[in-house]
Every structure is written in structure tokens, then in C-alpha cells.
Amino acid sequence: MKNYVALLALISALFFAEDSELDQILNENTDNINLSEESQQEVDSLATEKDSLLAEWKVVVKQVEGLKIYNAQKRRQIKAQEERLVTLEEQTRQVIVIQRQIPPLMQRMADSLEQFVNLDVPFSLNERVKRINQVRATLSDPRVTASEQVRQVLEAYNIEREYGRTIETYEDSIVLDGEEKVVNILRIGRLALLYQLKDQSEAGIWNANSNSWEEVSGYRIPVRDGIRMASKTAPLDLLPVPVKIKGGE
Numbered sequence: 001m002k003n004y005v006a007l008l009a010l011i012s013a014l015f016f017a018e019d020s021e022l023d024q025i026l027n028e029n030t031d032n033i034n035l036s037e038e039s040q041q042e043v044d045s046l047a048t049e050k051d052s053l054l055a056e057w058k059v060v061v062k063q064v065e066g067l068k069i070y071n072a073q074k075r076r077q078i079k080a081q082e083e084r085l086v087t088l089e090e091q092t093r094q095v096i097v098i099q100r101q102i103p104p105l106m107q108r109m110a111d112s113l114e115q116f117v118n119l120d121v122p123f124s125l126n127e128r129v130k131r132i133n134q135v136r137a138t139l140s141d142p143r144v145t146a147s148e149q150v151r152q153v154l155e156a157y158n159i160e161r162e163y164g165r166t167i168e169t170y171e172d173s174i175v176l177d178g179e180e181k182v183v184n185i186l187r188i189g190r191l192a193l194l195y196q197l198k199d200q201s202e203a204g205i206w207n208a209n210s211n212s213w214e215e216v217s218g219y220r221i222p223v224r225d226g227i228r229m230a231s232k233t234a235p236l237d238l239l240p241v242p243v244k245i246k247g248g249e
Contacts, residue, residue, distance in 0.1 A: 169230035
């Protein structure tokens with residue numbers, strides 16, 4: 001009997017010992033499972049973070065590529081602007097030189113124009129001399145810009161040039177045989193400068209060789225018709241008029 005009881009006690013001890021080890025194993029497995037779940041969560045978190053960083057990196061790469069293109073374009077623009085600045089600096093130096101040369105050039109042109117008018121046939125002298133005096137006053141006025149001075153000088157030259165392409169009539173006083181008389185003047189370009197008395201009884205021409213007016217016969221009617229054409233009271237037509245060439249007969 002005592003042996004039987006001892007055997008049961010030994011079996012019970014072995015049984016409880018196996019249960020304790022089993023619990024320990026199960027607890028360890030549970031801990032391992034919990035660790036595995038935490039590791040998976042950490043892995044998932046790292047994967048998500050990786051995807052986010054990758055997306056951000058792709059965006060940054062695109063921005064960098066865009067900035068490279070932008071910077072390259074700006075470098076080209078800056079280079080072009082620098083080249084333009086060099087050109088402008090050179091042009092500015094040239095402009096300064098030209099500005100210094102303009103006043104004496106305009107003065108010489110005004111002198112040449114005045115000399116030309118004095119040597120030309122004496123038509124509309126008051127108007128032409130007044131224009132030259134106005135040009136000289138402009139050249140002497142420091143308030144007038146160089147561009148305005150150039151404009152007025154060129155305009156005066158242009159008006160003188162146009163005289164050679166137009167026909168004109170006006171009233172003026174001239175000296176005939178030592179006596180001043182009021183006559184009608186007919187200018188045909190710079191080809192001929194003629195006069196006719198108010199009563200149309202006499203006509204004549206300016207003789208550039210003698211620098212005087214002289215009567216011509218046989219042209220009273222043509223001069224009268226020319227005066228009418230110039231005043232636009234008659235249509236333009238062929239007009240026979242005497243011509244006196246300087247240095248010739």
C-alpha cells in the first residue's frame with residue numbers, strides 16, 4: 001500500500017512538472033508571436049515611410065531638373081544682357097562723340113546755307129533770311145536740344161531744296177533803272193526769276209551775271225500766263241520764258 005501511494009505521488013510530481021514546462025513554452029511562443037507582430041508593424045511602418053520618402057524624392061528630383069533648366073535659361077539671358085551692356089556702352093561712347101560734333105557741324109551747315117542764299121537768285125529774300133536767323137538763334141540757345149537744332153537745320157535745307165521744284169508768284173519791290181517799283185515776281189524753280197509791272201506793260205528777268213533786273217521784250221504774255229499758273233488761276237501748261245545762266249549769255 002505504501003508503495004502504491006509513493007508511485008502516485010511520483011506520477012503526480014512528473015505530471016505537474018510537465019505542465020509547468022508546457023506553460024513556459026507556451027508563454028515563450030506567445031511572447032515570440034507578440035514580438036513578430038510588433039516587428040511586422042515596424043516593417044510596415046518603415047515601408048510606408050520609405051514610399052513617402054521615395055515620392056518626396058521624385059518630387060524633389062523634378063524640381064531640381066526644373067531649376068536646372070530655369071538656371072540655364074537665366075544664364076543665357078544674363079550673358080545676352082551682358083553683351084547688350086557692352087554694346088550699349090560702346091554706343092554711348094559714340095553718341096557722346098557725335099554730340100560733341102553736332103554743334104560745330106550745325107554751325108557750318110548754317111554758314112553754308114547763308115552763303116548759298118546770298119549767292120542764289122534773290123527770290124523771297126526776307127523769308128529766307130528770316131529762316132536762317134531763326135536757325136542761328138536756335139543754335140545759340142542752350143535750352144534747345146541737339147535733336148531740335150538738327151531738325152531745324154535740315155528743315156531749312158529741305159525748304160531750299162524744294163524751291164528748285166516749285167513755281168511761285170508774289171508781289172515785291174525791285175529797282176528798275178534806278179527807280180523802285182512794285183511788281184509781280186514769277187519764280188520757276190531756280191531756272192528763271194522774272195518780273196512784270198502791275199499794268200503788264202513790261203516784263204523782265206533777273207540777270208545773275210550783272211546781279212540786276214533787265215527788261216526783255218516779247219515775253220510779256222508768257223510771263224503773265226506764268227503768273228496766273230503760279231497763282232492757280234490758270235491750268236499748268238508749257239511756258240516759253242527767257243533764261244539767264246550765270247556765266248553765260
